[in-house]
Amino acid sequence: MTSDSPAIQDLAHAEGICYGCGPAHPTGLHIKSHWHEDGVHVVARFTPSDEFVGWPGLLYGGLLAMLVDCHSNWTAMAYHYRAQGRAPGTLPAIHCVTAHLGLDYVKPTPLGRALTLTARVEGEVARKTRVLCEVHAGDVLTARGDSIFVQVDVDKLGSAAQA
Numbered sequence: 413m414t415s416d417s418p419a420i421q422d423l424a425h426a427e428g429i430c431y432g433c434g435p436a437h438p439t440g441l442h443i444k445s446h447w448h449e450d451g452v453h454v455v456a457r458f459t460p461s462d463e464f465v466g467w468p469g470l471l472y473g474g475l476l477a478m479l480v481d482c483h484s485n486w487t488a489m490a491y492h493y494r495a496q497g498r499a500p501g502t503l504p505a506i507h508c509v510t511a512h513l514g515l516d517y518v519k520p521t522p523l524g525r526a527l528t529l530t531a532r533v534e535g536e537v538a539r540k541t542r543v544l545c546e547v548h549a550g551d552v553l554t555a556r557g558d559s560i561f562v563q564v565d566v567d568k569l570g571s572a573a574q575a
């Protein structure tokens with residue numbers, strides 16, 4: 413993983429205000445996704461702070477859903493850019509939204525540990541794209557995502573917000 417290079421979010425949408433992954437959100441999670449050197453997976457690392465407690469010593473599952481949602485979506489968008497033979501940040505920008513977030517909580521996720529999210533597209537990179545995502549705490553697989561992301565016209569998203 414080239415984590416010392418800019419994250420896909422910073423390249424493609426530096427002005428983004430998503431709570432989970434927007435670089436410009438003042439207090440958000442600032443999830444950062446990077447291509448793995450294997451060229452297949454997109455990886456994010458995140459260490460939740462203690463405020464995200466769900467049970468003593470354990471992570472709140474909703475936070476895991478946020479991590480998997482945003483990182484999987486950026487995996488879909490990274491694959492779209494690559495399928496078009498261009499880098500994130502080149503125009504026109506590509507935007508996807510979550511149509512379906514699927515998440516299995518496989519084992520309790522400890523607090524205070526760095527989590528690694530490893531995601532890839534399964535099947536075709538198309539308007540509707542399926543992303544598989546694994547969450548590991550150390551060597552332990554604690555959650556598994558299987559989600560659908562749909563490419564959208566952001567102008568329509570804006571009008572939906574005003575409706």
Ligand SMILES: CCCCCCCCCC(=O)SCCNC(=O)CCNC(=O)[C@H](O)C(C)(C)COP(=O)(O)OP(=O)(O)OC[C@H]1O[C@@H](n2cnc3c(N)ncnc32)[C@H](O)[C@@H]1OP(=O)(O)O
Pocket residue numbers: 425428430432433481482485507508509510511512539540560562564566
């Ligand atoms: C702008 C991005 C910047 C980065 C921000 C990161 C944000 C992090 C991720 C998020 O949290 S996004 C916010 C949560 N998501 C939403 O608010 C999306 C709300 N839903 C919609 O806007 C529409 O339902 C959607 C665009 C997803 C789909 O509706 P459309 O009418 O445009 O598409 P259509 O119904 O034609 O469906 C396209 C394909 O997706 C499939 N599909 C749609 N909804 C689905 C669903 N829920 N589950 C599975 N498949 C679904 C649908 O069957 C179809 O498949 P096929 O082409 O194979 O027929």
